[in-house]
Each structure stands twice: as structure tokens, then as C-alpha cells.
Amino acid sequence: MLLQQIINGLTLGATYALIALGYTMVYGIIQLINFAHGDIYMIGAFIGVAAVALFHQNFFLTLTTAMLACVVLGVTIERVAYRPLRRAPRLNLLITTIGVSIFLETFMTVLKGPQPTGFPPVLKNVTLRVGTLEFSSIQMVILLVSVALMVGLQFIVKYTKIGKAMRAASEDYDTASLMGININRVISFTFAIGSALAAAGGVLVGIYFNSVSPYMGVTAGLKAFVAAVLGGIGNIPGAMLGGLLLGLAEVFGVAAGFSTYKDAIAFTLLIIILLVRPTGLLGRPIQRKV
Amino acid sequence: MSQWLASVIDPYYQQVLMLVGIYIIAALGLNLITGLCGQLTFGHAAFLSIGAYTAAILTRNFHMPFLASLILGGLMAALFGILLGIPVLKLTGDYLGIATLGFGEIVRVAFTNMKITGGAIGLAAIPRASNLVNVTIFVILAVAAAVLLENSRFGRALKAIREDEIAAGAMGINAMWYKIQAFGIGCFLAGISGGFYAHMLQYLNPNDFGFLKSFEILNFVVLGGLGSIPGTIVGTTVLTLAPEFLRFVQEYRMMIYGLLLVLMMIFRPNGLLGGVNFRRLLRRRKQKATALSS
Numbered sequence: 308m309l310l311q312q313i314i315n316g317l318t319l320g321a322t323y324a325l326i327a328l329g330y331t332m333v334y335g336i337i338q339l340i341n342f343a344h345g346d347i348y349m350i351g352a353f354i355g356v357a358a359v360a361l362f363h364q365n366f367f368l369t370l371t372t373a374m375l376a377c378v379v380l381g382v383t384i385e386r387v388a389y390r391p392l393r394r395a396p397r398l399n400l401l402i403t404t405i406g407v408s409i410f411l412e413t414f415m416t417v418l419k420g421p422q423p424t425g426f427p428p429v430l431k432n433v434t435l436r437v438g439t440l441e442f443s444s445i446q447m448v449i450l451l452v453s454v455a456l457m458v459g460l461q462f463i464v465k466y467t468k469i470g471k472a473m474r475a476a477s478e479d480y481d482t483a484s485l486m487g488i489n490i491n492r493v494i495s496f497t498f499a500i501g502s503a504l505a506a507a508g509g510v511l512v513g514i515y516f517n518s519v520s521p522y523m524g525v526t527a528g529l530k531a532f533v534a535a536v537l538g539g540i541g542n543i544p545g546a547m548l549g550g551l552l553l554g555l556a557e558v559f560g561v562a563a564g565f566s567t568y569k570d571a572i573a574f575t576l577l578i579i580i581l582l583v584r585p586t587g588l589l590g591r592p593i594q595r596k597v
Numbered sequence: 598m599s600q601w602l603a604s605v606i607d608p609y610y611q612q613v614l615m616l617v618g619i620y621i622i623a624a625l626g627l628n629l630i631t632g633l634c635g636q637l638t639f640g641h642a643a644f645l646s647i648g649a650y651t652a653a654i655l656t657r658n659f660h661m662p663f664l665a666s667l668i669l670g671g672l673m674a675a676l677f678g679i680l681l682g683i684p685v686l687k688l689t690g691d692y693l694g695i696a697t698l699g700f701g702e703i704v705r706v707a708f709t710n711m712k713i714t715g716g717a718i719g720l721a722a723i724p725r726a727s728n729l730v731n732v733t734i735f736v737i738l739a740v741a742a743a744v745l746l747e748n749s750r751f752g753r754a755l756k757a758i759r760e761d762e763i764a765a766g767a768m769g770i771n772a773m774w775y776k777i778q779a780f781g782i783g784c785f786l787a788g789i790s791g792g793f794y795a796h797m798l799q800y801l802n803p804n805d806f807g808f809l810k811s812f813e814i815l816n817f818v819v820l821g822g823l824g825s826i827p828g829t830i831v832g833t834t835v836l837t838l839a840p841e842f843l844r845f846v847q848e849y850r851m852m853i854y855g856l857l858l859v860l861m862m863i864f865r866p867n868g869l870l871g872g873v874n875f876r877r878l879l880r881r882r883k884q885k886a887t888a889l890s891s
Contacts, residue, residue: 340691342812388859395866398637402819405812406858413851529702529808536695571706574699581696582684 318446320554321453325508326531327546329501335477335541342404345528346411351377351506352513359427366429374503381502415521423520426513533577539590617837618732619793624817624833625743626786632824634779635759637694640701642810644674648788653723653795663726667792674788675781682780708803719802727797822868
């Protein structure tokens with residue numbers, strides 16, 4: 308029973324982690340809370356639906372299509388809406404992200420209507436049994452794909468040149484650009500990866516819950532954001548840890564009988580963490596400069 | 598009075614004007630916290646909802662007079678603001694914003710699950726007590742209070758904290774105490790605004806007070822120009838009227854609204870009236886007058 312809940316929690320947490328990575332990477336480099344990120348996840352899920360419905364693609368092609376389309380979307384949004392505000396007050400940039408978020412949500416509502424749509428079947432849902440444990444093949448796929456993507460991300464960030472540039476930029480934006488790093492390219496790349504991961508999360512969640520709606524990005528986005536803060540915003544392993552912890556906390560909260568307060572669990576956890584360790588579990592303490 | 602008003606102004610316009618006034622009261626509160634004191638908060642809608650539900654329940658279930666329940670709603674919001682502020686205001690910048698955002702969502706979920714608030718179905722049959730006259734009176738009171746506060750010792754202390762909290766502390770300003778006071782007053786105004794809102798729409802739903810509502814109010818203040826009272830009024834008016842003017846484009850209107858936000862931020866990064874206050878407006882008029890007379 309306990310192990311069962313852990314598997315459910317990890318499945319949910321893995322999808323939070325995928326979205327949280329986008330928040331954390333963008334925050335790490337330009338200190339921006341990108342509120343439109345949850346909507347990119349939503350668009351990713353819809354593109355997944357379209358890919359299956361229109362071209363009858365298999366699972367991996369669907370995933371790739373959604374990820375590629377969202378890369379284009381994420382980079383375009385950054386280019387058109389965020390880049391002109393690079394030197395503006397940060398609050399303005401924040402409001403721009405909200406503007407983009409409202410735009411994307413209503414765009415999808417106009418296109419598809421506000422009702423949730425089902426996700427056409429792309430994966431066979433087989434229930435696997437190990438002893439008394441029961442989990443579905445879809446849960447396994449979610450876990451495997453998320454882990455693969457996160458390992459891939461770690462590889463990019465740790466061992467490639469652009470990853471090194473990203474780390475440098477998140478350390479010190481201005482010095483990095485003085486050292487000859489093309490900061491615009493780094494930021495575009497960050498948005499590209501973040502959007503791709505969010506799109507993957509969207510498709511996986513769409514398949515898992517068999518439901519996709521224009522407003523699915525709001526709550527999921529907020530929770531993923533909580534996950535990012537939980538682990539220490541700007542910290543990539545932190546976002547993964549935060550996502551998994553949050554997934555577990557929610558599943559156990561529901562099991563403990565707080566199901567009507569499910570959506571409050573994440574935020575209560577958030578406030579507690581912020582009060583005890585303001586920079587998150589894996590975050591570095593902020594230095595107060597006098 | 599209200600009958601006379603109804604014959605002069607169309608009820609629809611009255612409703613829209615009232616909404617502008619109600620939002621101005623809330624936005625002035627947020628301007629005090631974020632604009633003047635520099636503390637980022639993403640949970641203002643929560644205090645709006647606390648005030649709204651308190652006032653609505655008091656008039657609806659306990660038949661209290663409107664004015665009394667309005668004030669009690671404001672005080673309740675202020676109480677919660679202070680209770681939240683004491684632990685949370687030691688956080689700075691984005692982290693404070695995130696914590697208040699979390700609080701806002703917790704309040705929304707709580708109201709969705711409580712019996713006395715009608716849960717997810719919402720609270721209906723609230724007596725209609727807001728009208729253009731009492732809203733206008735409170736807007737005038739709120740603007741006057743905001744102007745007086747801004748130009749007082751208190752307001753100067755808040756500005757000092759906004760510019761540099763550590764330096765302000767070194768100058769002997771008890772930053773924490775001022776921040777909590779500012780938060781309390783801002784939340785009181787939000788609560789009053791919520792009370793009017795409840796007694797205008799006669800129906801409350803917890804989902805109307807999600808984080809998007811908080812951002813809507815923040816947008817008013819930032820678009821108008823952070824820290825500027827005339828700016829807050831102009832920003833609120835423009836952004837509240839925008840969706841109404843866009844009604845002819847029907848389903849596309851929120852899309853255009855989102856686009857509008859992005860464009861305004863790109864082309865007017867300091868807000869419409871950034872750095873403008875009433876004193877400067879008056880001085881400019883005086884200068885113009887002397888220039889004309891000479």
C-alpha cells in the first residue's frame with residue numbers, strides 16, 4: 308500500500324519536475340518568474356492531441372512533435388515579448404509574462420472551447436502486477452521518459468559548451484556577457500529546453516489523465532513553480548527533487564484524507580519552506596550586501 | 598438618490614463605474630505596499646475575498662448594517678494581513694511575492710471548502726448595498742488617506758525602506774514594523790474594496806479571487822506607474838474599462854487584453870504616469886499659469 312502510493316506520487320511528481328525545470332532554468336539566468344510557462348505545457352498537450360488525431364502518429368513521434376513545436380513557441384515568445392524588456396524593471400517583465408499567459412489561454416479557448424478534450428489513445432494501458440503492487444504501463448512510461456529527459460538535461464548542462472555557457476550566465480549574467488558569451492543565444496536556448504520539457508510533461512499528463520483543457524496550465528504551472536522554489540529556484544537538481552517531493556506530498560495528503568484540500572497542500576508546504584529555508588532545500592543562502 | 602442616478606446614468610455604465618471605483622480602492626492599498634514600500638505581493642485578491650466574504654456574511658446572515666460590515670470586513674482583511682505579514686515580511690523580493698501567492702491560493706481553497714461561504718457553489722443572495730454614491734465617497738476617502746499617508750513621516754519612512762532597507766534600518770527606521778503597518782493598511786483597503794464588490798455583484802465565488810485577480814490589481818498599479826497615486830487611478834481606470842470597450846470583439850477580447858498588457862509594458866516600461874504625484878501635477882499647473890501670465 309505504501310509502495311503503491313510512492314509509485315503514484317513519483318509519477319505525479321515526475322511531471323511536476325519536468326515543468327519545474329523550465330521555471331528554474333529561466334529564473335537561474337534572468338531572475339524571471341515566467342508565468343506563461345504553464346501555458347506552454349498546456350499548448351504542448353494540445354499539440355500532442357492534434358498530432359495523434361491528424362497524423363495518427365505513435366507515442367514517440369507525438370512526443371517529439373509536441374516538444375519541437377513548443378521549442379519554436381517558447382523561443383518566439385522570448386524573442387517577441389521578453390527580449391525588448393531585458394533592461395526594464397523586473398516587475399514589468401513579470402506582467403508581460405502574465406499578458407502572454409492570458410493570451411495563450413484565451414487563444415486556445417477560442418480555438419478549442421473551454422471544455423476538456425480527451426487524449427486519443429496512443430499507448431496501450433496494461434496493468435502490471437508485482438505481488439500486491441499494481442501500476443499501469445502508462446505510469447512506467449511517464450517515469451521512464453521523465454528520467455530519460457532529466458538525464459539528458461543534466462548531460463547538456465554539465466558536459467556541453469552551451470551548458471557551460473548557461474551555468475556561467477546563471478552565475479553572473481553581466482560578467483558572462485563580458486567574457487564573450489552570446490547571452491541572447493544562451494537565453495533562447497534556455498527557453499527552448501524549458502519549453503521542450505514542459506511540452507513533454509503536457510503530453511504525458513494528457514495521456515495519464517486522458518484530459519486536456521485550455522486552463523490545465525494554471526494549476527499545474529503554479530504547482531510546478533512551487534516545486535522549483537521548494538528545491539531552490541535556479542537549481543536544476545533542486546527542481547527535480549522539489550517536483551518529486553511535491554508529488555509524494557500530494558498523494559500522501561490525499562491518502563491521509565485531505566483530498567478536498569489537495570491544492571492547498573503544495574502552497575502550505577511552500578510557505579513553510581520559505582519561512583524555514585527561504586532559498587529552498589538545495590538553494591544557496593542569499594547574501595545581504597551592505 | 599439612486600433612483601435619480603438611474604435616470605441620469607444607464608445601469609450598465611453605473612456598474613462599470615462602480616467597478617472602477619472598487620478596484621481603485623484595492624489598487625491604492627496595493628500601491629502602498631508595492632509602490633511606496635517596495636514589497637512585492639501576489640496575494641492581494643485573497644484580502645479582497647476575506648473582506649468580501651466577511652462583509653457579505655455579516656449583512657446576509659446577521660443583518661448587520663452595510664457600513665458596519667464593510668468596516669469589519671476591512672478589519673478582518675487587515676488582521677489576516679498582519680498575521681501573514683509578521684512571519685512573511687522578513688522575506689524579500691520575489692520570495693515574498695511567492696509566499697503571498699501561496700497564501701492567496703490557500704485562502705481560495707479554504708473558501709472553496711468552507712460551509713459558511715457556500716463552498717464551490719458560491720455565496721448568493723447578498724443584499725445589494727453598493728451604489729455609485731457610497732463607492733465614490735469611499736474612493737475619495739481612500740485617495741485622501743493615500744495622499745496624506747504618502748506625504749507624512751510614515752510615507753517617507755516607507756519610501757526609505759523601498760529604496761534601501763538596510764540603509765533605512767541604519768537610519769533608525771524600524772523597517773519590519775513599518776512594513777507590517779503598510780501591509781495592514783493595504784489589506785484593510787483591499788477588504789473594504791471586497792465588501793463593496795460583494796454588495797455590488799450580490800454573488801461571490803472563491804474562483805473569482807484566484808491569483809489572476811491579484812495580478813490584475815498589480816497590473817493596475819504597474820501600468821499606472823508604481824508609487825504614483827494619480828497613476829494608480831489612471832491605470833485602474835484604463836485596465837478596467839479595456840475589457841468593456843473590447844466587448845464588441847467578443848471571445849477575442851481577453852486575447853487582445855493579454856496582448857495589450859505586453860505592448861504597454863514594452864512601450865511604456867515606467868507606466869503611464871511613472872513618478873508623477875499630485876504635488877507635481879499641481880506644481881506643473883502653477884508653472885503653466887505663471888508662464889501664461891508673464
